[in-house]
Amino acid sequence: MANSPSSDSMIDRIVRVLETFTADRSVQSASQIGRRAALPSSTAHRIVDELVDAGLLGRDEDRRVHLGMRLWELALRGSTALRLRQAALPYMERVQTHIRQHTQLAVLEQDEALFLERLSHPDAGANITRIAGRLPLHASSSGLVLLAHAPADLRERVLAQPLRALAPETVTDPGRLRRLLAGVRRDGVAIAQGSIESVSTGVAVPIRDAGEVVAALSVVLPRQAPHTAAIIALREAVTGIEATLRSPR
Amino acid sequence: MANSPSSDSMIDRIVRVLETFTADRSVQSASQIGRRAALPSSTAHRIVDELVDAGLLGRDEDRRVHLGMRLWELALRGSTALRLRQAALPYMERVQTHIRQHTQLAVLEQDEALFLERLSHPDAGANITRIAGRLPLHASSSGLVLLAHAPADLRERVLAQPLRALAPETVTDPGRLRRLLAGVRRDGVAIAQGSIESVSTGVAVPIRDAGEVVAALSVVLPRQAPHTAAIIALREAVTGIEATLRSPR
DNA sequence: TCGGCGTCTCCCGTTCAACGGGAATGCGGC
DNA sequence: GCCGCATTCCCGTTGAACGGGAGACGCCGA
Numbered sequence: 001m002a003n004s005p006s007s008d009s010m011i012d013r014i015v016r017v018l019e020t021f022t023a024d025r026s027v028q029s030a031s032q033i034g035r036r037a038a039l040p041s042s043t044a045h046r047i048v049d050e051l052v053d054a055g056l057l058g059r060d061e062d063r064r065v066h067l068g069m070r071l072w073e074l075a076l077r078g079s080t081a082l083r084l085r086q087a088a089l090p091y092m093e094r095v096q097t098h099i100r101q102h103t104q105l106a107v108l109e110q111d112e113a114l115f116l117e118r119l120s121h122p123d124a125g126a127n128i129t130r131i132a133g134r135l136p137l138h139a140s141s142s143g144l145v146l147l148a149h150a151p152a153d154l155r156e157r158v159l160a161q162p163l164r165a166l167a168p169e170t171v172t173d174p175g176r177l178r179r180l181l182a183g184v185r186r187d188g189v190a191i192a193q194g195s196i197e198s199v200s201t202g203v204a205v206p207i208r209d210a211g212e213v214v215a216a217l218s219v220v221l222p223r224q225a226p227h228t229a230a231i232i233a234l235r236e237a238v239t240g241i242e243a244t245l246r247s248p249r
Numbered sequence: 250m251a252n253s254p255s256s257d258s259m260i261d262r263i264v265r266v267l268e269t270f271t272a273d274r275s276v277q278s279a280s281q282i283g284r285r286a287a288l289p290s291s292t293a294h295r296i297v298d299e300l301v302d303a304g305l306l307g308r309d310e311d312r313r314v315h316l317g318m319r320l321w322e323l324a325l326r327g328s329t330a331l332r333l334r335q336a337a338l339p340y341m342e343r344v345q346t347h348i349r350q351h352t353q354l355a356v357l358e359q360d361e362a363l364f365l366e367r368l369s370h371p372d373a374g375a376n377i378t379r380i381a382g383r384l385p386l387h388a389s390s391s392g393l394v395l396l397a398h399a400p401a402d403l404r405e406r407v408l409a410q411p412l413r414a415l416a417p418e419t420v421t422d423p424g425r426l427r428r429l430l431a432g433v434r435r436d437g438v439a440i441a442q443g444s445i446e447s448v449s450t451g452v453a454v455p456i457r458d459a460g461e462v463v464a465a466l467s468v469v470l471p472r473q474a475p476h477t478a479a480i481i482a483l484r485e486a487v488t489g490i491e492a493t494l495r496s497p498r
Numbered sequence: 499t500c501g502g503c504g505t506c507t508c509c510c511g512t513t514c515a516a517c518g519g520g521a522a523t524g525c526g527g528c
Numbered sequence: 529g530c531c532g533c534a535t536t537c538c539c540g541t542t543g544a545a546c547g548g549g550a551g552a553c554g555c556c557g558a
Contacts, residue, residue: 011299026328030535043516045536054260054261067329077382078316079270132322290547291546295547
């Protein structure tokens with residue numbers, strides 16, 4: 001789990017420190033951070049102190065450390081992620097009222113699908129996806145949409161790597177995937193049955209900005225549920241989102 | 250506008266670079282960043298390059314620079330801001346359906362109100378608040394709630410500073426504010442008429458986690474609209490949010 | 499065609515702040 | 529008391545950050 005300190009600029013170290021924070025490890029001691037980020041103890045304490053002084057990290061009364069609001073603020077204001085999310089949110093809510101399941105917004109980031117937003121209906125079941133979480137491109141409907149419209153070199157690079165199966169039915173054969181992706185481009189929709197969990201199906205469509213596919217909008221349905229209503233709701237939402245992206249605000 | 254390079258660690262410089270990105274300046278050249286962050290040109294280019302390599306910044310085809318998805322990801326996963334927002338979002342949506350205006354979630358950050366979330370009904374008018382935006386504590390209903398329940402030393406520090414008036418009716422007299430804040434603590438609600446814009450009124454209530462006030466939930470109404478429905482809707486939402494925060498997930 | 503402007507890259511000698519090993523202190527818990 | 533862990537302090541070393549400056553490149557208007 002410990003990162004090998006392959007390179008070592010100040011910035012790499014800061015990133016390694018930030019990477020030690022996850023949903024289940026949101027509060028840690030400076031020493032823990034140091035161990036997980038592969039930093040010598042005294043160095044880790046110094047860097048953590050500096051980050052706390054800058055407001056990027058916060059400190060509890062018991063000296064334990066957590067991500068700071070200021071980091072959140074700096075990362076969001078002026079980010080394209082926020083712009084996209086703001087455009088999408090109202091339409092995602094509308095999807096949510098029709099399809100009472102999970103609705104998600106994902107973008108391509110470092111050869112994976114990064115989830116920007118998730119709305120979950122109270123009645124819907126569990127769902128792996130988390131905001132700021134990732135999934136492999138080949139194993140989620142959102143990922144398939146993003147991969148299908150990605151530059152060819154990226155697509156080939158991903159397909160050349162060994163593809164992990166998240167569930168028994170995950171498609172990991174490059175040839176079959178290539179045919180799947182062609183279908184996604186043709187139909188404008190990706191349907192992934194049991195790719196992540198056997199019991200559920202993902203349905204995803206692309207969102208375009210100035211012609212380019214910039215994100216994927218998806219819903220997760222129970223395995224046996226029909227797809228047509230979902231596809232219609234997603235297409236309608238995309239129309240609205242794309243109109244919002246085009247207009248100044 | 251240019252920041253004085255008061256201190257100058259690597260981290261300060263990075264923060265200064267990130268600070269140059271705002272909603273209206275989301276894409277800039279490396280030279281622009283350097284000027285705005287008060288960095289020598291060659292230094293600015295080097296730092297920007299490093300940040301791009303680390304994925305914290307992204308680069309367009311035309312070499313202009315924007316905030317990276319990876320920064321967004323690192324800032325959010327494991328952040329308490331996300332946890333709070335996730336707990337609040339469904340209840341904010343419910344408020345939104347009753348009070349068809351703006352609904353906002355804010356926290357205290359560095360003696361200002363930092364807005365974590367905003368939902369806006371299509372029919373509602375313009376609104377200053379932006380996600381990842383700030384407002385002074387004394388001049389918004391959310392700010393008054395946060396200030397009223399803040400530690401006494403912070404409250405006194407804020408009241409001792411010269412208080413800016415955002416609108417003609419903004420209350421800037423420390424004595425009057427102190428009395429206002431006592432009323433907020435007593436009533437459990439803050440009402441700010443024309444503090445930001447003459448035409449609107451803010452109504453805000455506190456959100457508690459383990460007894461501590463951690464955030465404020467607010468709506469912005471047209472000046473003449475009645476407050477009672479808003480207060481009821483906000484109180485109901487807070488109940489739900491606090492229950493969510495208490496339960497594991 | 500030319501000149502000017504802004505951006506970016508490259509080079510290189512200087513320097514000083516980051517670095518981290520190690521020892522010491524403090525703090526529970528068994 | 530004793531151990532394990534987190535944190536703090538000290539200090540001599542060193543190499544990487546620093547930034548001034550020169551020059552290349554591209555764009556635009558004259």
